[in-house]
Amino acid sequence: MPLSVPVLPEDADPAWLPPEAFRPLGGRRTLIRGSGPLVETVHAEVAEACARFGGRVVRDPEPGAPGYDLVLELTGAEESEAFTFLREGGRTTVTASGQAGLLYGLFHVVRLGEEAFAGEPTRRNHRPAVALRMVDHWDNVAVHPVMGQVERGYAGGSLFWADGRARREQARVRAYGRLLAACGINAVAVNNVNVHETEAHLLTDRIGEVADIAAALRAYGIRTHLSVGFASPLVLGGLPTADPLDETVRGWWAEVTARVYEAIPDFGGYVVKADSEGQPGPFAYRRSHADGANMLAAALARYGGTVHWRAFVYDHRQDWRDRTTDRARAAYDHFTPLDGEFAANAILQVKHGPLDFQVREPVSPLIGAMPRTRLAVEVQATQEYTGQQRHVCWLGPMWSEVLRFRPAGREPVGELARGGLVAVSNVGDDPFWTGHPLAQANLYTFGRLAWRPDADPGDLLDEWIRLTFTPGATSDPGRLEAGLHAVLDGSWRTYEKYTAPLGVGFMVQPGHHYGPSVDGYEYSPWGTYHFADRDGIGVDRSVATGTGYAGQYPGPWAEVYEPPDTCPDELLLFFHHMSYGHRLHSGKTVIQHIYDTHFEGVEEVAEARRAWAALVDLVSPARHARVAERYEEQLRSAREWRDQVNSYFFRKSGVPDAHGRRIY
Secondary structure: OOOOOOOOOOOOOOOOOOHHHHHHHHOOEEEEEOOOHHHHHHHHHHHHHHHHHOOEEEOOOOOOOOOOOEEEEEEEEEOOOOEEEEEEOOEEEEEEEEHHHHHHHHHHHHHHHHHHOOOOOEEEEEOOOOOOEEEEOOEEEEEEOOOEEEOOOOOOOOOOEEOOEEOOOOHHHHHHHHHHHHHOOOEEEOOOOOOOHHHHHHHOOOHHHHHHHHHHHHOOOOEEEEEOOOOHHHHOOOOOOOOOOOHHHHHHHHHHHHHHHHHOOOOOEEEEOOOEOOEOOHHHHOOOHHHHHHHHHHHHHOOOOEEEEEOOOOOOOOOOOOOOOOHHHHHHHHHHHHOOOOOOOEEEEEEOOOOOOOOOOOOOOOOOOOOOOEEEEEEEOOOOOOOOOOOOOOOHHHHHHHHHOOOOOOOOHHHHOOOEEEEEOOOOOOOOOOOOHHHHHHHHHHHHHHHOOOOOHHHHHHHHHHHHOOOOOOOOHHHHHHHHHHHHHOHHHHHHHHOOOOOOOOOEOOOOOOOEOOOOOOOOOOOOOOOOOOOEEOOOOOOOOOOOHHHHOOHHHHHHHOOOOOOOHHHHHHHOOEEOOOEOOOOOEHHHHHHHHHHHHHHHHHHHHHHHHOOOOOOOHHHHHHHHHHHHHHHHHHHHHHHHHHHHHHHHHOOOOOOOOOOO
16 A cells, blocks of 8 residues: 555644645656655655645656656665755756655755745755754653653643553654654654653563554654663563663563564664662662663664663752752763763763753753763753743754853864754644644754754744745735744743743742742752842852852863853853842843843733734634733733742842832
């Protein structure tokens, strides 16, 4: 039976692959050369477009037929994802030596639209800068009594799991794989890194369900990964130990992994959270994290699989009275002594910042500090601390800053991430995929930045807007594109303005992390403190008088962060405890900056809401209504943030607002 493009339910949003985006391609004559599963996917995409828009697609040249507008040609049998785009003599040609490259080349043509077929002759080679571009789903098979179906998920239930098992209908999973491939993502972890009892069995007696998901994703070149528990030999195998140096344990993992590859021959590998927030790990056996990762790497090596070992290891039972212990130091302190000890197929997965996906953090000093270890950099597309997809917060500029950062003044993070770039997924079974329709921009931007970390995020935003909103627009596409760019482009900095100031972080409601609670975690064991008192606020992380965290950076950055005078304003309270009267580089005092930014942030949300309302005649009713509803909540929440934060610091400091605005 010929492969077909997955059909979405009637209420499902097509995101950045609406049928109209294929009109320039679908109205032309196309020749496809080559064979293989992904070539069949390419053919199905072109055939669907031609059937809709009146073009023609063939697999063999037709004698005497007119020339072809587009040629898509597989020229080899490699694993390469690269492709060459050539436009000359009235013909556009995409060639690739690997099937995945041909698929990515097709989607490049779709992104270009009419531009793919018009203009001056051009030849360009395209290849991903990062080999592994992955999304991790924190999805539970069984609904967790506290965290629900999707931990830190804000887009409905799981795409993969329902009613305690894999979904029987996989068409939407295939459609998801299609969206991922179209923005350059090539790997998915299908379950939560916090592996509970039910999910543990996916590794063994329920691997067939994972295989069904893998089959649905495979048509678009997506490799499936699985989160596994370090204690699986105890939980599943009945062994008395999970010691990574025990030969029985190592043999158990080897046997289980062999059965995984029997079920899923192109299986990508394991994701592991160990010795972290209550998850078991090698520390229980006085073994190192390299010992644990290498045990799994050995089981995977013969099949070409990898283990992604998360570096999110810290003391989550900290005494808040103890100012010498610093959660920000933990990953560096734990892992840098192990540089060079990890196997070649063991990837250390490091969060982009030292804490936990805050709206503003410095880049983790661990990135760049382990030159003999493969590192993957992890970001969070799901908006746990950035508005939970109830607020517009496009994170492209944040991620771009991270990827361009040069820890030692040489290679940027985007080049140091030799083990891959990973995003915690923001997708669920919501009709709009991401709950908030505009949050789709985060997933798309991540995929495109993972392909090319030095890309201009603003260009990628405009690319997403053109694909998602303007194909087939009958009136004023320029106004639509400008309006959408305006509401999204500054939204990260707007969110930062009305939440935690100057890099200090958190100040959220404990547990669910939505909405303001300035002291919510201040006396907790989680190590997320701001230390505000009547005189000042911030965490002293200097070498001279604080926790020494600033000294974990290489020379250029350690020298910038150590003294308050050179520390960037936006990170000042992350690195230093400062008086409310301290004058920033902006010329404002700390306390006046807090007041001003919180008032400004609310005004910017109100303006964005007005800008969105003005697009009502250009956006589909369902999409416009969903975003308008979310803007009402964002404005309410922003006001609450403003009033709670400003009132808290006015009461702490006793310093009035210089402009006489109302503070409670």
